[in-house]
Amino acid sequence: MPVHDQGYRHYTGERTLHGRGWWVIARAGLADRLHERRFLGLLLFAWSLFVVRAVQLYIGQTLARGILFAPSEQTFQLFLDQQRLFVFFITIYAGAGLIASDRQSHALQIYLSKPITRNDYIAGKLLTLAIFLVAVTWMPAMLLLVLQVLFSGSLAFVADHPRLVPAITLASALQVALAVVTMVALSSLSASRRFAAMLYAAIAIFAAAIARVLQASTGHAGWVLLSPESTLLAVNDAIFGAGSDAAVPLPIAIGALAAVFAACIVILERRVRAVDVVA
Amino acid sequence: MIIAAEHLSKWYGHVSGLNDVTVSVPEGITGLLGPNGAGKSTFMKIVTGQLRPSTGSVRVFGEPIWGNPSQYRRLGFCPEQDAFYEHMTGMQWVEALAMLHGMSHDAAETAARHALDAVDLLDVGDRKIGAYSRGMRQRVKLAQAIVHEPQLLILDEPLSGMDPIMRRRTIRLIKDWAHAGRSVVVSSHVLHEIEAMTANILLMHNGRVVAEGNVHQIRGLIDAHPHRVSIRAEQPRALAQQLLAGDDVSSVRLDGDAVIVETPRPDSFYARLTGIAASGEAGAVDEVTSPDDNLQAVFSYLVKP
Amino acid sequence: MTAPLFGPARRVFELALGEMLRARRTAFMALAAGAPILIAILARLSVVNGTAVLTVNGSRIGTQAMFETAVSVLYLRFIVPALGVFYGTSLIADEVEDKTITYLFTRPIARGAIVLGKYLAYLLCVAAVVLPSLALVFLIMVPFQNMGPLFGTLLGDLGILALGLAAYGAVFLWAGVWFKRPLVGGLVFVFGWEPLALVLPGYLRYLTIAHYLQAGAPGVASAIAIAAAAVILSMRTIESREYVLEQ
Numbered sequence: 001m002p003v004h005d006q007g008y009r010h011y012t013g014e015r016t017l018h019g020r021g022w023w024v025i026a027r028a029g030l031a032d033r034l035h036e037r038r039f040l041g042l043l044l045f046a047w048s049l050f051v052v053r054a055v056q057l058y059i060g061q062t063l064a065r066g067i068l069f070a071p072s073e074q075t076f077q078l079f080l081d082q083q084r085l086f087v088f089f090i091t092i093y094a095g096a097g098l099i100a101s102d103r104q105s106h107a108l109q110i111y112l113s114k115p116i117t118r119n120d121y122i123a124g125k126l127l128t129l130a131i132f133l134v135a136v137t138w139m140p141a142m143l144l145l146v147l148q149v150l151f152s153g154s155l156a157f158v159a160d161h162p163r164l165v166p167a168i169t170l171a172s173a174l175q176v177a178l179a180v181v182t183m184v185a186l187s188s189l190s191a192s193r194r195f196a197a198m199l200y201a202a203i204a205i206f207a208a209a210i211a212r213v214l215q216a217s218t219g220h221a222g223w224v225l226l227s228p229e230s231t232l233l234a235v236n237d238a239i240f241g242a243g244s245d246a247a248v249p250l251p252i253a254i255g256a257l258a259a260v261f262a263a264c265i266v267i268l269e270r271r272v273r274a275v276d277v278v279a
Numbered sequence: 280m281i282i283a284a285e286h287l288s289k290w291y292g293h294v295s296g297l298n299d300v301t302v303s304v305p306e307g308i309t310g311l312l313g314p315n316g317a318g319k320s321t322f323m324k325i326v327t328g329q330l331r332p333s334t335g336s337v338r339v340f341g342e343p344i345w346g347n348p349s350q351y352r353r354l355g356f357c358p359e360q361d362a363f364y365e366h367m368t369g370m371q372w373v374e375a376l377a378m379l380h381g382m383s384h385d386a387a388e389t390a391a392r393h394a395l396d397a398v399d400l401l402d403v404g405d406r407k408i409g410a411y412s413r414g415m416r417q418r419v420k421l422a423q424a425i426v427h428e429p430q431l432l433i434l435d436e437p438l439s440g441m442d443p444i445m446r447r448r449t450i451r452l453i454k455d456w457a458h459a460g461r462s463v464v465v466s467s468h469v470l471h472e473i474e475a476m477t478a479n480i481l482l483m484h485n486g487r488v489v490a491e492g493n494v495h496q497i498r499g500l501i502d503a504h505p506h507r508v509s510i511r512a513e514q515p516r517a518l519a520q521q522l523l524a525g526d527d528v529s530s531v532r533l534d535g536d537a538v539i540v541e542t543p544r545p546d547s548f549y550a551r552l553t554g555i556a557a558s559g560e561a562g563a564v565d566e567v568t569s570p571d572d573n574l575q576a577v578f579s580y581l582v583k584p
Numbered sequence: 585m586t587a588p589l590f591g592p593a594r595r596v597f598e599l600a601l602g603e604m605l606r607a608r609r610t611a612f613m614a615l616a617a618g619a620p621i622l623i624a625i626l627a628r629l630s631v632v633n634g635t636a637v638l639t640v641n642g643s644r645i646g647t648q649a650m651f652e653t654a655v656s657v658l659y660l661r662f663i664v665p666a667l668g669v670f671y672g673t674s675l676i677a678d679e680v681e682d683k684t685i686t687y688l689f690t691r692p693i694a695r696g697a698i699v700l701g702k703y704l705a706y707l708l709c710v711a712a713v714v715l716p717s718l719a720l721v722f723l724i725m726v727p728f729q730n731m732g733p734l735f736g737t738l739l740g741d742l743g744i745l746a747l748g749l750a751a752y753g754a755v756f757l758w759a760g761v762w763f764k765r766p767l768v769g770g771l772v773f774v775f776g777w778e779p780l781a782l783v784l785p786g787y788l789r790y791l792t793i794a795h796y797l798q799a800g801a802p803g804v805a806s807a808i809a810i811a812a813a814a815v816i817l818s819m820r821t822i823e824s825r826e827y828v829l830e831q
Contacts, residue, residue, distance in 0.1 A: 362683035
């Protein structure tokens with residue numbers, strides 16, 4: 001029987017251009033998380049430090065008018081540094097299952113059987129986590145800057161620190177990119193989101209601790225490169241123009257981060273496939 | 280009765296999984312039927328002690344099952360989910376689960392071999408489960424359910440993922456288990472498979488039991504729905520005219536050389552039809568069938584929204 | 585009717601032990617325990633070369649002092665809690681997430697025996713990896729002539745580590761039995777709450793496990809009690825808890 005006699009009708013709705021699959025995947029990931037009250041609570045709690053800093057800025061500008069709360073470039077660097085804790089927990093909460101859950105439910109094959117490329121899929125997953133992390137790094141940092149301008153009633157602070165806006169943007173971008181790429185790559189390694197979370201926590205916490213201990217016991221600053229987090233701190237020092245205790249040359253630190261990114265991309269390239277080979 | 284549930288209800292938050300189910304499952308094979316979301320899996324999980332009833336009670340072999348692990352010696356469960364220790368071989372997995380029944384290592388190995396042989400997996404028992412096909416995974420699940428030779432088997436969609444040949448073999452296996460004295464409760468929504476195994480069904484819909492018992496008896500009880508009878512005859516028009524004369528026919532229509540009749544009183548109708556056929560007044564009657572007296576019809580009548 | 589406990593727990597222990605030894609994540613456990621050995625070798629080499637810079641009160645400290653620091657900082661504050669969180673939370677939670685818990689729950693063994701068997705397998709596995717690691721670090725870092733006098737200290741440290749593994753593992757076992765996503769909370773407890781509570785004045789430190797591990801003999805009894813209570817609580821919790829597996 002001809003298809004049209006069975007009541008089938010061609011889809012007449014809107015079709016987006018080919019190549020927007022990444023946004024569909026990202027949107028689904030965002031909607032998935034935003035339905036969880038616990039996660040929303042975590043996101044809100046991640047802004048608590050912003051509130052504290054905002055109050056400090058207000059006191060510094062209005063009540064105290066003193067040096068105690070006078071902002072500087074290091075205020076924003078310190079803020080981003082302190083937000084690392086929330087970046088860590090949000091990355092684990094929202095990122096561990098991004099690909100692992102799809103592997104567990106065999107959904108990867110379904111995704112990759114649609115007219116989307118692997119790059120669309122990976123980009124969508126990266127974007128999902130990146131949006132959440134930007135919301136707790138770049139957004140509150142920029143908002144603090146805006147508040148500083150509003151409280152002071154002039155753009156003098158921004159004019160006196162012209163590299164602050166690009167520094168905040170670059171530091172946030174690096175922080176977000178490192179967390180996102182690492183977490184999504186680790187998530188692709190396993191069908192267990194718990195294992196992926198464990199791996200990420202090990203890299204973030206353990207590697208940093210080992211690097212510090214080795215640095216302290218051997219006196220070589222180069223051990224900081226063992227920990228991507230510690231390396232990022234050294235790069236942030238350069239971005240904000242602060243002196244670095246690690247004393248690792250900037251090109252080497254950037255090279256180390258680039259190596260981490262490259263390793264993660266290789267992992268994603270090898271692991272995000274529609275077929276799983278079982279020995 | 281092997282399973283007795285009384286006023287059994289189960290809620291998942293605000294969602295009702297089972298709604299005041301009172302049912303007794305006899306020995307033998309019982310088919311648990313229903314569309315997706317009917318409550319079949321919930322019922323099976325309560326009967327196997329994985330979920331606790333919200334209200335009501337359930338007894339298996341006369342004893343409560345929740346928190347009574349000793350009952351599992353007599354019970355074998357094949358769950359619906361596709362979940363295994365993937366890195367283990369089929370043999371290792373079934374053997375390990377057999378040892379959890381208290382068998383020694385040697386006894387467990389022997390039992391595992393028998394179980395795998397029964398489901399035709401002995402030759403691939405040394406392969407990792409992660410490398411098994413869908414049908415093989417389903418069969419190894421069956422193997423772990425029967426390895427300890429339980430008295431009652433609870434099988435949740437056991438034929439899912441199997442090819443037609445394996446389906447037939449598994450149905451035969453289930454019937455053999457029942458002949459050997461085991462009771463089996465098997466769920467499916469593929470009606471002809473249940474029909475091939477048993478005439479004793481439990482039909483569920485929206486968390487309730489809408490019918491239980493022999494499928495033919497159930498059909499007879501559905502008085503609100505007239506029976507449909509198809510009669511292939513030499514002179515269908517003449518036959519139709521004769522049939523319309525009686526008060527036990529609610530509708531007649533012609534379909535080629537067949538007369539399709541709907542009757543609210545099938546016994547009276549069949550008696551009259553026999554008389555008409557014997558007299559030859561409406562020509563020869565070649566075939567009489569009831570497309571209604573089967574599980575599909577029962578299912579459709581009772582489960583229709 | 586109370587089902588027997590120890591026989592079934594032993595059977596679960598054997599199954600879980602095989603699982604843990606085969607699992608990929610055990611390699612991670614070995615790596616975690618291997619890192620201090622690497623640090624020990626490098627630290628010893630740096631002392632031998634004269635390039636070590638670790639100082640306390642202006643004086644360079646030797647490898648023996650480094651060993652003591654390694655025990656209290658690296659092992660007790662990082663490795664032991666991390667392994668307790670990672671493996672303790674996954675003992676039951678992984679079975680639930682993978683939906684293999686059904687097969688354990690439909691065997692004629694008490695649910696509490698499942699918990700006990702898995703916990704004992706975890707304890708044996710982590711102890712078999714971490715304790716030799718500490719012993720090796722001792723052999724590498726402590727000068728040969730001091731090994732004899734300090735052997736008793738080593739045994740004490742091994743005991744504290746074992747106790748730490750038992751206590752953290754038990755507490756996070758319970759977290760894994762009770763909560764659906766225990767890992768994040770566990771990390772917050774171990775790397776957020778404990779360091780904070782230990783430095784704040786008052787009684788907050790009693791709400792940590794680390795305090796009891798550092799408190800000497802009285803702390804040992806408390807840590808044992810915490811471990812035992814957490815295991816018993818886990819066994820009771822799993823007996824009464826329902827696990828609705830996601831379809």
